Amino acid sequence: MELLLLLCLCVSTWTGKTSADENGLITVNVSQSSDAILPCSPTTKEDLSFKSFKWRKDGLNVFHYDAGNHYNNGLRGQDPQFKDRVSFFQDQLRSGNASIQIQNVTIQDSGIYSCEISRLDSGSQTFNIKLVVNVPTLHATEDSDVMLPCSLSGKDLRQQVFDWKKDGQEVFLYNNGDHYNNGQHENFKNRVEFFQDQLQFGNASIRIKNTKQTDSGNYSCTFPRLQPPGQQFYMKLVVRKYKTFCPILKES
Known part of the structure; x- marks a missing residue:
């Protein structure tokens, strides 16, 4: 009986999935308690090591990188909701990767995020990403x-x-x-x-x-x-x- 009851118990969750709509809005679907990668890269694919990029959500400061300084090495201003939960891909900055990873996501993390990259050769570029936590x-x-x-x-x-x-x-x-x-x-x-x-x-x-x-x-x-x-x-x-x-x- 115990084995049968165990077999009847299952958990339905969403696996991580990224898609884009007809307007170019990227949507990232992840399960609660998992880690979410929010993609961002300039169309020029230029080296971002000495550039600046800011991530925001509903007016909250999620992550800021500024020519080597960032929220994880002393730069101030990050909203407490995201403290110690956001990382970036430092080894991929030279290839133009401004993506971030949010750890242990909750329902409160769902929403529209903006990624603004400045000091580019062409000026600045902004991208919007929708995060859905299931x-x-x-x-x-x-x-x-x-x-x-x-x-x-x-x-x-x-x-x-x-x-x-x-x-x-x-x-x-x-x-x-x-x-x-x-x-x-x-x-x-x-x-x-x-x-x-x-x-x-x-x-x-x-x-x-x-x-x-x-x-x-x-x-x-x-x-x-x-x-x-x-x-x-x-x-x-x-x-x-x-x-x-x-x-x-x-x-x-």
């Missing part, structure tokens, strides 16, 4: 156990806070070593576990035992005290009624 859907059968994944690589969560909710209902709260005794929604009483021995590795996942169809819904995992802000992860859980297959035996 929420995973988890499928489980009724009466099975299901794990809802949530993690921050490189973060020790033992002295931190993380909060799980489902459609506004409190599912699980961990607070600096303490976790739910009071305040948890009745639907989840005595049914939610976390992985205490993996907190030091950034694992805030939970396991819901003996799932019900009423557990289906939209879940969020939030880290309210961690920097940078906006550390929220979302997923959808679909619990289906377990169906048994009983072969009909005929007498010979």
Whole structure:
């Protein structure tokens, strides 16, 4: 039975995909918690080592490179949402690559990004890229156990806070070593576990035992005290009624 239930559990996610529409807008589709590469390169393909390029999103400063100085080596001005999460391809600057990589993307990272390259021989060029971060859907059968994944690589969560909710209902709260005794929604009483021995590795996942169809819904995992802000992860859980297959035996 356990093997059968395990086989019935699957996770549906989007794989990374890049496309362009008829107007030239590049769209990058990635799964939540993965890394996203946003492409940018001038049409002249000239050496960018001593040029300048800026990445912005909705008025926020995502990344800035200026003739060797950048946000990762002391240049100031980066928005906290992107701090320590954005890198560039330094070894490819000479071939005109101004692309960036955003680590561990969340829904809040979705949107339109602009890449402005200045000091080019032809002046400056600006490109727009749309990032779409897709929420995973988890499928489980009724009466099975299901794990809802949530993690921050490189973060020790033992002295931190993380909060799980489902459609506004409190599912699980961990607070600096303490976790739910009071305040948890009745639907989840005595049914939610976390992985205490993996907190030091950034694992805030939970396991819901003996799932019900009423557990289906939209879940969020939030880290309210961690920097940078906006550390929220979302997923959808679909619990289906377990169906048994009983072969009909005929007498010979």
